[in-house]
Amino acid sequence: MALAQQVQLQRDPGARSDIARRAAGSPALQLVGxxxxxxxxxxxxxxxxxxxxMNLIPGNPAQLILGINASPAAIAKLDVQLGLNHPFWDRYxxxxxxxxxxxxxxxxxxxxxxxSDIAQYLPTTCWLLLYALVGALVLGVxxxxxxxxxxxxxxxxxxxxxxxxxxxxxxxxxxxxxAWVFAxxxxxxxxxxxxxxxxxxxxxxxxxxxxxxxxxxxxxxxxRLLRADIVEQMQREDYIVTAKAKGxxxxxxxxxxxxxxxLFTLITLVALNLxxxxxxxxxxxxxxxxxxxxxxxxxxxxxxxxxxxxxxVVVFALVTVAGNLIADLLYAVLDPRIxxxxxxx
Amino acid sequence: xxPVISNGSALLEVEDLRVAFASGGREIRAVDGVSYTVEAGxxxxxxxxxxxxxxxxxxxxxxLLPEGAAISGSARLRGTxxxxxxxxxxxxxxxxxxxxxxxxPARSLxxxxxxxxxxxxxxxxxxxxxRGDARDQAIELLRLVRIPAPERRFHEYPHQxxxxxxQRVVIAMALACRxxxxxxxxxxxxxxVTTQAQIMELLLELQRDLDMALIFISxxxxxxxxxxxxxxxxxxxxxxEQAPAKRLFGTGGTVKMRYTRALLDAIPHLxxxxxxxxxxxxxxxxxxxMLPVGCSFAPxxxxxxxxxxxxxxxxxxxxxxxxWACWHPCENGGPV
Amino acid sequence: xxxxxxxxxxxxxxxxxxxxxxxxxxxxxLRLWVxxxxxxxxxxxxxxxxxxxxxxxxxxxxxxxxGLPPFSPGHWLGTDPNGVDISSMLIYGxxxxxxxxxxxxxxxxxxxxxxxxxxxxxxxxxxxxLSRVFDVLIAFPALVLVLAVAEVxxxxxxxxxxxLSAFSIPAFARVTRGTTLxxxxxxxxxxxxxxxxxxxxxxFKHVLPNIIPGIVTFSLLGIGIIVILEGAVxxxxxxxxxxxxxxxxxxxxxxxxxxxxxxxILIPSIVLLIFVMALNLLGDALRERWGVR
Numbered sequence: 001m002a003l004a005q006q007v008q009l010q011r012d013p014g015a016r017s018d019i020a021r022r023a024a025g026s027p028a029l030q031l032v033g034x035x036x037x038x039x040x041x042x043x044x045x046x047x048x049x050x051x052x053x054m055n056l057i058p059g060n061p062a063q064l065i066l067g068i069n070a071s072p073a074a075i076a077k078l079d080v081q082l083g084l085n086h087p088f089w090d091r092y093x094x095x096x097x098x099x100x101x102x103x104x105x106x107x108x109x110x111x112x113x114x115x116s117d118i119a120q121y122l123p124t125t126c127w128l129l130l131y132a133l134v135g136a137l138v139l140g141v142x143x144x145x146x147x148x149x150x151x152x153x154x155x156x157x158x159x160x161x162x163x164x165x166x167x168x169x170x171x172x173x174x175x176x177x178x179a180w181v182f183a184x185x186x187x188x189x190x191x192x193x194x195x196x197x198x199x200x201x202x203x204x205x206x207x208x209x210x211x212x213x214x215x216x217x218x219x220x221x222x223x224r225l226l227r228a229d230i231v232e233q234m235q236r237e238d239y240i241v242t243a244k245a246k247g248x249x250x251x252x253x254x255x256x257x258x259x260x261x262x263l264f265t266l267i268t269l270v271a272l273n274l275x276x277x278x279x280x281x282x283x284x285x286x287x288x289x290x291x292x293x294x295x296x297x298x299x300x301x302x303x304x305x306x307x308x309x310x311x312x313v314v315v316f317a318l319v320t321v322a323g324n325l326i327a328d329l330l331y332a333v334l335d336p337r338i339x340x341x342x343x344x345x
Numbered sequence: 346x347x348p349v350i351s352n353g354s355a356l357l358e359v360e361d362l363r364v365a366f367a368s369g370g371r372e373i374r375a376v377d378g379v380s381y382t383v384e385a386g387x388x389x390x391x392x393x394x395x396x397x398x399x400x401x402x403x404x405x406x407x408x409l410l411p412e413g414a415a416i417s418g419s420a421r422l423r424g425t426x427x428x429x430x431x432x433x434x435x436x437x438x439x440x441x442x443x444x445x446x447x448x449x450p451a452r453s454l455x456x457x458x459x460x461x462x463x464x465x466x467x468x469x470x471x472x473x474x475x476r477g478d479a480r481d482q483a484i485e486l487l488r489l490v491r492i493p494a495p496e497r498r499f500h501e502y503p504h505q506x507x508x509x510x511x512q513r514v515v516i517a518m519a520l521a522c523r524x525x526x527x528x529x530x531x532x533x534x535x536x537x538v539t540t541q542a543q544i545m546e547l548l549l550e551l552q553r554d555l556d557m558a559l560i561f562i563s564x565x566x567x568x569x570x571x572x573x574x575x576x577x578x579x580x581x582x583x584x585x586e587q588a589p590a591k592r593l594f595g596t597g598g599t600v601k602m603r604y605t606r607a608l609l610d611a612i613p614h615l616x617x618x619x620x621x622x623x624x625x626x627x628x629x630x631x632x633x634x635m636l637p638v639g640c641s642f643a644p645x646x647x648x649x650x651x652x653x654x655x656x657x658x659x660x661x662x663x664x665x666x667x668x669w670a671c672w673h674p675c676e677n678g679g680p681v
Numbered sequence: 682x683x684x685x686x687x688x689x690x691x692x693x694x695x696x697x698x699x700x701x702x703x704x705x706x707x708x709x710x711l712r713l714w715v716x717x718x719x720x721x722x723x724x725x726x727x728x729x730x731x732x733x734x735x736x737x738x739x740x741x742x743x744x745x746x747x748g749l750p751p752f753s754p755g756h757w758l759g760t761d762p763n764g765v766d767i768s769s770m771l772i773y774g775x776x777x778x779x780x781x782x783x784x785x786x787x788x789x790x791x792x793x794x795x796x797x798x799x800x801x802x803x804x805x806x807x808x809x810x811l812s813r814v815f816d817v818l819i820a821f822p823a824l825v826l827v828l829a830v831a832e833v834x835x836x837x838x839x840x841x842x843x844x845l846s847a848f849s850i851p852a853f854a855r856v857t858r859g860t861t862l863x864x865x866x867x868x869x870x871x872x873x874x875x876x877x878x879x880x881x882x883x884x885f886k887h888v889l890p891n892i893i894p895g896i897v898t899f900s901l902l903g904i905g906i907i908v909i910l911e912g913a914v915x916x917x918x919x920x921x922x923x924x925x926x927x928x929x930x931x932x933x934x935x936x937x938x939x940x941x942x943x944x945x946i947l948i949p950s951i952v953l954l955i956f957v958m959a960l961n962l963l964g965d966a967l968r969e970r971w972g973v974r
Binding site for chain 1 (some may be wrong): 932943957
C-alpha cells in the first residue's frame with residue numbers, strides 16, 4: 001500500500017473499509033475468488049475418482065493381501081478388520097472425512113499411519129521436483145531467449161535439435177542412459193546415492209541424475225514453446241515493430257518487450273506440464289533408489305497396500321491441482337490488464 | 346529507368362526501390378521498382394490496396410523488414426544512403442531523424458509497459474537524459490499531442506486508454522526526438538471517423554509546428570484528396586500514377602490511370618442516383634509471387650486491350666509533374 | 682502516341698537467388714518425408730517383415746546362444762542372457778506397442794473427439810459438466826492414473842488399452858473442444874446457422890474438415906506419448922508380462938547388466954527415441970504444411 005494510504009488509514013478508520021471495498025471490487029481478487037471456487041469441485045472429483053478407481057474394481061483387497069489359497073473365513077475376518085464389509089458410500093464418506101481432517105488412514109502393510117508414511121517421503125520428492133523444475137525453467141528461458149535472438153541461426157538450430165531429442169526421450173530410458181554415461185563410464189555421480197542427509201552439496205549431487213532425467217524433457221518443452229512464442233511476438237506483434245522503429249537496440253527489444261510478454265505463455269506451460277512432472281517421479285525415483293514418494297508408491301502397488309496407494313495418489317493429484325491454481329493466480333497477478341482492469345476514459 | 350529529378354533539397358529521395366522475399370520456395374515481389382521524392386515539410390500520400398507494397402516499401406526504408414528480405418535500390422535521407430546500412434547504423438536514424446506510426450494503436454503499444462515509460466524509452470534511446478528529464482519531456486510530448494491530464498496518463502497502461510488517446514501516445518513516441526520525417530502507416534484506419542479526422546488534423550498541425558515531412562500510407566483516396574500535397578498510387582508493387590494532389594482531384598481533376606480512376610469511382614457519393622450499383626473493381630490483386638507479364642492491372646481493367654496484356658507500360662511523365670503507367674489512360678477524367 | 686515497344690517496362694530480374702528458393706523447397710520436402718519414411722519403415726519391419734522372412738522368436742531362445750554381442754552371425758543385434766534374439770524382441774515388442782498405441786489413439790479420437798466436439802459446439806451445461814470431468818481426469822498425473830488403473834486390473838494387453846485410454850480420451854476431448862470452439866466462432870459457421878442448416882450438417886461439412894488438421898497433428902504427438910507411457914508401465918513390470926517382449930521391459934531388464942553390457946539398455950532406448958522423434962518431426966512438418974497453430 002502506498003505511504004499516503006497507510007497514513008490515511010491511521011488517521012481515518014473509515015478508510016479501512018473503503019479500501020476493503022475497493023479491494024473486493026478489484027478485478028484481480030474477483031478472478032482469484034472465482035478460480036478458487038471452481039477448483040473445489042475439481043478437488044472433490046479428484047478424491048472421488050481416486051477412491052472409485054481403487055475400490056470399485058473386481059477383486060477383494062483382503063483376498064489380494066492374503067493370497068489365493070486363503071480360507072473364506074480368514075478373508076471375512078480381514079474384511080471386517082479393514083472395514084471392507086461396509087457399503088461403498090459409507091466407506092467413501094469415512095475416507096473423505098478422514099481426508100478432510102488430514103488423516104489418510106492406516107497402511108495395510110506395516111500398520112503405520114499413511115500420513116506419517118507420506119510425511120517421511122514427501123520432502124525428498126519435493127526437493128527432487130524443485131531441482132528438476134528450477135533447472136528446467138532457468139535453462140529453458142536462457143536457451144529460448146538466445147535462440148530467439150537469431151531464428152534459424154546456428155544456436156537456434158542446435159537448440160531445436162537438442163529439444164527435439166528431449167521431447168522424444170522416454171524419461172526412464174533417459175535415466176538409464178544418463179546413469180550409464182555419468183555413473184558407469186565417467187564416475188562423476190553414483191547410480192544409487194543416498195547421501196541426502198548431510199550437507200546440501202552431497203544432496204544436490206545425489207539428486208542430479210534423477211532431476212536431470214525428469215528435467216531434460218521439461219526443459220525441451222519449455223524452450224521449444226517459449227522460443228516459438230518469443231519469435232512469434234518479435235515477428236508478428238506490432239508493438240515490437242514500434243519498439244524497433246523507435247530505434248531501441250535489438251537485445252532490449254528481445255528481453256524487455258518480447259520476453260516479458262511471453263512469460264504468460266511460460267506460466268501456462270509450467271502449469272499444464274505439472275501433471276507430467278509429478279507423475280515422472282513415480283518412475284524415476286525407483287531407478288535411482290531415491291527414497292521419495294514416487295518410489296513408495298511403486299512399493300505400495302507391488303504389495304497391494306490400498307490405503308497407502310490411495311493416500312499417495314490423492315496427494316499427487318491434489319498437488320497437481322494446487323499447482324494449476326497457483327499458476328492461474330500468478331497469471332492474474334502479473335498481467336496488468338487483469339490487475340488494473342479498464343478504467344477507460 | 347525512371348528519371349527522378351533531384352534538386353538536392355529533397356528530404357527523402359527513393360530511387361528504384363525493390364523488395365523481394367523467398368517464401369515456401371517462391372519469390373514474392375513485394376516492391377518492384379519504386380521511385381519518389383519527398384520535400385521537407387511536405388505531405389506525400391501513398392495509396393494502394395492491401396498487398397500493393399505500400400507498407401513494405403516504407404518499412405524497407407526504415408529497416409524494419411524481417412531478416413529474409415532482399416532489398417535493392419536507393420533511399421537517401423538528407424543525402425545519407427539508407428539502403429545497405431547495417432542495423433546498428435540505421436538505428437541511429439530510426440526514431441530520431443525518421444519515425445513511423447502504425448495502424449492499430451491497441452497493438453502498437455506494449456501491453457505490459459506503462460504509456461509514459463514507452464515514451465521515455467524513445468527519448469533515452471537517442472539522447473543522454475536523466476530519468477527525471479525524460480519524464481518531463483514525455484509529459485510535454487503528451488501535452489503536444491493534446492492528451493488531457495498528461496501527468497496521469499503517463500502512469501497508465503495502454504489498455505486503460507481509449508483508441509484515440511492510444512494513437513496520440515504512439516504519435517508522441519514517434520515525435521520524441523523531433524524527426525524530420527514521419528511515416529504514418531494507415532495510422533487512422535483503425536479509428537472511427539471522428540477520431541480519424543482529429544488525428545489527421547493533429548498530424549498536420551504538428552507537421553507545421555515542427556517543420557516535419559509527412560508520408561501517409563492509406564487505401565483511402567479521400568484522405569489523400571483532403572490532406573496530401575503529392576500523391577503516389579501503387580498497385581502490385583509498382584507505382585501506377587504519381588502527381589500533385591491538385592492535379593488529380595477537385596474540379597478539372599485529371600486522373601489518368603485506369604486503376605486510380607476505378608478507386609475514385611468506388612467512393613460513394615451523396616449525389617449518385619439511389620439504388621444504383623457501386624462501381625466496384627472486380628477481382629483481386631495479383632499474387633506477388635506470380636505477377637502477369639503485361640500490365641498488372643489488365644486482368645481487372647474494363648478497358649484492357651491486347652497491348653495491355655502483352656507488355657507492361659512504364660511509368661512515364663506524360664504531363665508536367667504527372668506520371669502514369671497506362672497504355673490507354675482515361676480522357677479528361679471521365680469514367681473508365 | 683508512342684510506339685508499343687518504347688515506354689514498355691520489362692519485368693525486372695529476380696532479386697532472390699534461385700538457389701536459395703530451391704534449397705528452401707528441398708528442406709521442406711525432406712522435413713516431411715524423412716520422418717514419414719522412417720515411420721513407414723518401422724511399421725513395415727514390425728508388421729510385414731516377420732511374415733515374409735523368418736526371424737528368430739521373440740519370446741524364447743536357446744541357452745547356447747545366450748549373451749551374444751551385436752553383429753553375431755544369425756543375430757545381428759545379439760541376444761539377451763536367455764538367448765532370445767534382440768532384434769526379434771524389438772520387432773515383436775514393437776508390434777504390441779504399436780497395436781496398443783494405435784488402439785488407444787483411435788479410442789481417444791473417437792470417444793474423446795465426439796465428446797469434445799459436442800462440448801465445444803453445443804456449449805451450455807453439457808460443456809460445463811464435461812469440462813469439469815475432463816479437468817479432473819487431466820488433473821491426475823497421467824502416469825499415476827495409468828499405474829493405478831493398471832494395478833487394479835490384472836496386467837493384459839486389453840486392460841492396458843483401457844488404462845491408457847483413461848488418459849487419451851480426456852486429452853483428445855480437450856483438444857477437439859478447443860479447436861471446435863475456435864471454428865465455431867468463425868463467421869461462415871454463423872452464416873450457415875442463419876440459413877437454417879441443421880447442426881449435424883454443419884458439424885460434418887464445416888466444423889469437422891477444419892479441425893481435422895489439428896486432430897491429426899495432435900494424434901501423432903499422442904501416439905508418441907502413449908508409447909512412452911505404455912513403456913513406463915512395462916518398465917515397472919505392471920504391463921505386458923514376460924515372456925512376451927516389450928521395449929520397456931527390455932530396458933528394465935538391462936539395468937542389472939548396465940555396467941557390463943550397456944547395449945541391452947541402449948538398443949531399445951535408441952529405437953524408442955528414434956520412433957518418437959520421427960512422430961514428433963512428422964507432426965511438426967504437417968503442422969507447417971497445414972498451418973495449424
